[in-house]
Amino acid sequence: xxxxxxxxxxxxxxxxxxxxxEEEKKKLAANEIxxxxxxxxxxxxxxxQLSDYNNLLxxxxxxxxxxxxxxxxxxxKQTDYNIGLIxxxxxxxxxxxxxxxxxxxxxxxxGLNQFGGTYETLASQGLAGTGFGKNSEIxxxxxxxxxxxxxxxxxxxxxxxxxxxxxQALLNNDAALAEIALKQMQDSYQIALQGxxxxxxxxxxxxxxxxxxxxxxxxxxxxxxENIRYYEEQISQNN
Numbered sequence: 001x002x003x004x005x006x007x008x009x010x011x012x013x014x015x016x017x018x019x020x021x022e023e024e025k026k027k028l029a030a031n032e033i034x035x036x037x038x039x040x041x042x043x044x045x046x047x048x049q050l051s052d053y054n055n056l057l058x059x060x061x062x063x064x065x066x067x068x069x070x071x072x073x074x075x076x077k078q079t080d081y082n083i084g085l086i087x088x089x090x091x092x093x094x095x096x097x098x099x100x101x102x103x104x105x106x107x108x109x110x111g112l113n114q115f116g117g118t119y120e121t122l123a124s125q126g127l128a129g130t131g132f133g134k135n136s137e138i139x140x141x142x143x144x145x146x147x148x149x150x151x152x153x154x155x156x157x158x159x160x161x162x163x164x165x166x167x168q169a170l171l172n173n174d175a176a177l178a179e180i181a182l183k184q185m186q187d188s189y190q191i192a193l194q195g196x197x198x199x200x201x202x203x204x205x206x207x208x209x210x211x212x213x214x215x216x217x218x219x220x221x222x223x224x225x226e227n228i229r230y231y232e233e234q235i236s237q238n239n
Contacts, residue, residue, distance in 0.1 A: 079173035
């Protein structure tokens with residue numbers, strides 16, 4: 001009877017140890033599920049933050065590109081407008097020159113007509129072919145040629161000035177467009193740099209969190225596994 005009761009005692013201890021082992025294993029399984037859920041929740045939140053931030057960066061880049069395009073279009077319209085005004089001035093200068101040339105010719109013809117009447121008077125007086133008549137005709141021709149030459153020279157100078165103004169406007173436009181493009185590039189670079197720093201910080205935080213979780217549950221599981229080995233040793237000793 002004593003031997004039987006003694007065997008029953010060790011059997012009960014072994015059963016208790018086995019039960020303890022099962023409970024520790026359940027805790028191990030629960031820990032694994034809990035750790036997985038924590039990591040999954042964090043990764044889902046991480047991916048959502050990353051997606052939202054990427055959308056924000058994309059919208060910011062669109063805003064930069066839209067603003068730059070608007071500035072470029074405005075600058076180009078202003079340049080086109082300025083060049084249009086200069087071309088109008090060129091056309092006005094051409095009209096004035098044409099008018100001056102026409103008036104010079106008309107005055108010249110009037111002079112010739114007047115000279116014709118005077119020539120007839122001189123002829124009736126027996127003075128035709130004299131130096132007086134010839135000099136008058138030469139003087140009128142010189143006056144006409146001088147007016148034509150002056151008008152054409154003024155037009156040429158005006159056209160040169162206007163062409164220079166157009167060239168300067170184009171150069172200013174190129175410089176302004178280049179400045180807009182440079183600022184666009186700098187703003188884009190700044191956004192990209194901020195994005196890299198933010199994502200890098202976000203990723204490092206993710207690594208730190210995962211390491212902390214893994215370390216925490218590793219230590220918990222190690223303690224549970226040590227308990228399991230202890231109970232297994234107890235069972236072995238019981239047997």
